[in-house]
Amino acid sequence: MAGDALQALAFELLAPDKNDASASGAGMHIPDHVQARLCRLLAKAAGFKGMAGGQAIDLASVGLALNEHQLREMHRLKTGALLEASVMMGAACGDSTAHVWDCLQRYGRAIGLAFQVVDDILDVTADSVTLGKTAGKDAANDKPTYVSLLGLTRAQEYAEQLLAEALKALHDSGLASTYTLATLAQRVVNRKT
Amino acid sequence: MAGDALQALAFELLAPDKNDASASGAGMHIPDHVQARLCRLLAKAAGFKGMAGGQAIDLASVGLALNEHQLREMHRLKTGALLEASVMMGAACGDSTAHVWDCLQRYGRAIGLAFQVVDDILDVTADSVTLGKTAGKDAANDKPTYVSLLGLTRAQEYAEQLLAEALKALHDSGLASTYTLATLAQRVVNRKT
Numbered sequence: 001m002a003g004d005a006l007q008a009l010a011f012e013l014l015a016p017d018k019n020d021a022s023a024s025g026a027g028m029h030i031p032d033h034v035q036a037r038l039c040r041l042l043a044k045a046a047g048f049k050g051m052a053g054g055q056a057i058d059l060a061s062v063g064l065a066l067n068e069h070q071l072r073e074m075h076r077l078k079t080g081a082l083l084e085a086s087v088m089m090g091a092a093c094g095d096s097t098a099h100v101w102d103c104l105q106r107y108g109r110a111i112g113l114a115f116q117v118v119d120d121i122l123d124v125t126a127d128s129v130t131l132g133k134t135a136g137k138d139a140a141n142d143k144p145t146y147v148s149l150l151g152l153t154r155a156q157e158y159a160e161q162l163l164a165e166a167l168k169a170l171h172d173s174g175l176a177s178t179y180t181l182a183t184l185a186q187r188v189v190n191r192k193t
Numbered sequence: 194m195a196g197d198a199l200q201a202l203a204f205e206l207l208a209p210d211k212n213d214a215s216a217s218g219a220g221m222h223i224p225d226h227v228q229a230r231l232c233r234l235l236a237k238a239a240g241f242k243g244m245a246g247g248q249a250i251d252l253a254s255v256g257l258a259l260n261e262h263q264l265r266e267m268h269r270l271k272t273g274a275l276l277e278a279s280v281m282m283g284a285a286c287g288d289s290t291a292h293v294w295d296c297l298q299r300y301g302r303a304i305g306l307a308f309q310v311v312d313d314i315l316d317v318t319a320d321s322v323t324l325g326k327t328a329g330k331d332a333a334n335d336k337p338t339y340v341s342l343l344g345l346t347r348a349q350e351y352a353e354q355l356l357a358e359a360l361k362a363l364h365d366s367g368l369a370s371t372y373t374l375a376t377l378a379q380r381v382v383n384r385k386t
Contacts, residue, residue: 001245001252004200008240011204015233035229040208047201052194059194 007046014038030093037092045085054078058143066144072113079119080112087111087181103173107166107181111188114162118189120145121155131193163189200239207231223286230285238278247271251336259337265306272312273305280304280374296366300374303359304381310352311382313338317345324386356382 015035030038044050054077061074087108091101120138124147128135138145146155166185170178208228223231237243247270254267280301284294313331317340321328331338339348359378363371 001248003197004239005241005245005249007197007200008236008243008245010236011232012236012240015229015236017233032226032229035232036208036225039204039228039232040210043201043203043205043208046197047205048198050201052198052201055194056198 010042010046011039014042034093038089041085041089041092045081050077050081050085051079054081061144063142064144066149068149071144071146071149075113075116076109079116080109083112083115084108100173100175103169103175106169107173107185110162110166110169111185114159114166114185115188117146117155117159117162118191120147121152121159122191122193123147124152126192159189203235203239204232207235227286231282234278234282234285238274243270243274243278244272247274254337256335257337259342261342264337264339264342268306268309269302272309273302276305276308277301293366293368296362296368299362300359300366300378303355303362304378307352307355307359307378308381310339310348310355311384313340314345314348314352315384315386316340319385352382 014030015038016030018029046052048056054074057074058078061070066074084105085108087104088101091104096104122131123135123138123145126135137143139148146158149155150158163185167182170181170185207223208231209223211222239245241249247267250267251271254263259267277298278301280297281294284297289297315324316328316331316338319328330336332341339351342348343351356378360375363374363378
């Protein structure tokens with residue numbers, strides 16, 4: 001129920017009432033068309049075509065052999081969709097051209113997937129203390145991961161490839177200042193916890 | 194998790210993308226400012242200042258003696274907030290004046306509370322087959338209800354009083370056509386299941 005309340009709060013913060021000084025998110029003065037876009041992006045990313053759908057596939061996949069396409073699709077939904085949405089919600093607050101929008105979407109998808117590939121790698125390579133959660137849990141639970149599918153070396157190469165794709169997308173966007181997003185991508189891939 | 198997905202879907206339906214023919218709610222052509230208002234109303238009514246908050250109070254109240262004010266506040270949040278919101282979301286789709294808005298809010302609050310008072314009454318007066326759920330559950334669970342607080346007769350009188358308040362609010366609104374809303378209020382109070 002705390003999760004239900006927090007999900008509702010997310011939408012409440014995205015659609016603040018500018019006439020209600022006590023409202024959550026009051027004083028943000030987000031234009032109506034941006035509020036609508038933000039709610040749309042979050043709703044899709046959180047729901048059955050996003051996180052909740054990916055989580056359902058994840059639960060249904062324990063003990064099954066997924067191929068790389070199925071694994072990518074699951075992760076794209078389960079963790080990628082909300083990471084991508086957080087990038088696109090930033091874009092929605094500005095006046096992005098269709099080209100910039102597409103590039104940021106490529107960037108968001110790449111880091112969303114990279115986050116999960118690195119998660120799978122750390123589950124194998126890190127110890128529980130560093131990780132802050134139990135390492136080796138995926139193998140113990142017989143869950144399909146990028147490491148179980150590709151092996152550790154190819155999974156690490158894939159993470160680097162996704163980082164390169166993310167940085168390429170930023171370059172292609174033609175945006176003047178992509179330093180923060182580039183740093184974020186590097187941290188996602190190079191993180192140790 | 195189905196609940197998480199369904200909550201997200203509700204917001205997705207309220208903020209359809211008019212450029213995406215495959216989107217849920219596509220073809221609805223809801224103006225941006227209405228989408229934002231609808232998301233805001235639903236988010237508040239579903240969240241910690243609405244249903245989820247009321248449900249939390251409900252769970253925390255088992256075995257406690259609530260006074261009438263506390264019981265009303267719990268029900269106003271737990272079931273009333275979303276019922277009221279469903280009325281106000283209709284109002285938000287039109288161009289209601291502040292006066293009409295206030296009247297519809299009074300109406301929504303009255304039927305929201307009436308629904309719960311009647312729920313408490315039916316738990317005592319109906320049998321499980323008619324009710325479609327286990328009767329007598331509230332008393333068995335030692336939950337505070339309008340019947341335990343006011344007694345059956347006064348609870349029934351209170352439901353009638355709330356119906357009168359709802360109909361008065363519709364009258365005060367000056368709206369030409371309130372037949373459907375009036376019928377709805379009567380059904381809420383006179384329902385047997």
